[in-house]
Amino acid sequence: MNETNLLEIRGATKLYGGVAAVTDISFNVQRGEILGLIGPNGAGKTTLVNMISGTAVPTRGTIKFKDEVLNGKKPHIIGKMGIARTFQVVKPFQNLTVLENVAVGAMFGKGGVKRSSAQAFKRGEEVLQFVHLENYRHDLSESLSIAGRKRLELAKGLAMDPEILLLDEVMAGLRGTEVDEAMDLIRAIHNYGITLLVIEHVMKVIVGVCQRVVVLDYGKKIAEGTPAEVTSEPAVIQAYLGKRYVANQAQGLTQEQSPLE
Template sequence: MLKLTNVSKSFGGLKAISDLTFEVRPNQFFGIIGANGAGKTTLLNLITGYTPPSEGRIEFEGMPIHGLPPYRVAHCGIGRTFQITQPFAEMSVLDNVMTGALFSRNGARRSLRQARAMCDEPLRLVGLADQAHQLAGVLTLGARKKLELARVLVTEPRLLLLDEVMGGLTPHEIDDLVETLRRVHAAGTTIVMIEHVLHAIMNLSDHVFVLNFGRELYRGTPDDVVNHPEVIAAYLGKPLTEQ
């Protein structure tokens, strides 16, 4: 579904992403982990068109997308959440999700009634159906994260990219969002997830890709990754006797 081939990105003399090659298969839950500064968000920016790669090729369903602007990437069927949620605070939860339906591919052809009807399933999937008429500005952080997710899901993405969606949440909210993402994935959406909350990403992912200073460190099953010596060293540091 998604294929990166020898992708690199430099900002002046800094090489933020270096020669990455990997594939994401349809219906996969693909986790990406790495310490702060590893290049995770830069990688999502490359895929979604917010910044062009310096080198390499990015394909979605066999079509090259590197160099396309973000709205064109979104219209291809790729949706994305952001680390910082920015709902329209004075609008209801339902109206926030409707903006996704109206500004997505073919959105200009939809009536308000059609856009409203499209919101029912995303709101149900994320667990906000009962809060549809609340103002977005009064939601808890956990509910705002779900709203961000629903607003992307209503665009009907075939591939969903999640950028640290668990950030700032309480343990209870994290557990709740894990179950939400299980429902979204089970409904047929392929997911690529960047996350610092390791127990969440290990419980959800069937394949994990580890970034370290913009380079691939390791890839494999969650069990393989958490037990790999180089991954442990990258996250926890080496003993002083080995430095």
């Protein structure tokens, strides 16, 4: 078994009809790192996450988790193996309370087999404390704000006790201070020993937390490297960041907004 690579993606391709959403993408996610995944809208980032989590099946190529091929495995099997994800368009269980939402993750995730329903609720309380949602635990999840719902998505994934957590734009729609809080949360999760794959448009987050970055454009990988390497790559500037981002960086301005806005 390859000790450093938790997730190996080899030539992953996804066709919808004749249209390629993702073409021949290969990269590894190393155990214990925070890997950023960036690219313009429609670049295939979410499709890639769907293929890893089993909600979409790759047309070609293989995806391996700890040397085990994931292709064709059902989402619930992949979830139990230790892969958790969030959804870009959040999917809370609206008529359940915040605590119940998280407890469901604790019941059926990797750590869920050994847990009783009561133990799962206890674990849910812990996770809610960790993401600072404990004051809302008995509220219905539909009553949460956008920031709250994003946090709830994170909490549900965390409660599964995953080895890797795939975050699909958990910062989208958050305000400045909320982004800072969420970045602290990502670092805290990482300190907890969980590997992270972070999809994000907010470059401040990518530069701030990621050790490595993979850049997609039109379903293809166009760059891979440290945030500094990637942001100076001409192809990436051309396709995604734009000249203004680079100019602002040169002037030492902080780039709060995503390159697309």
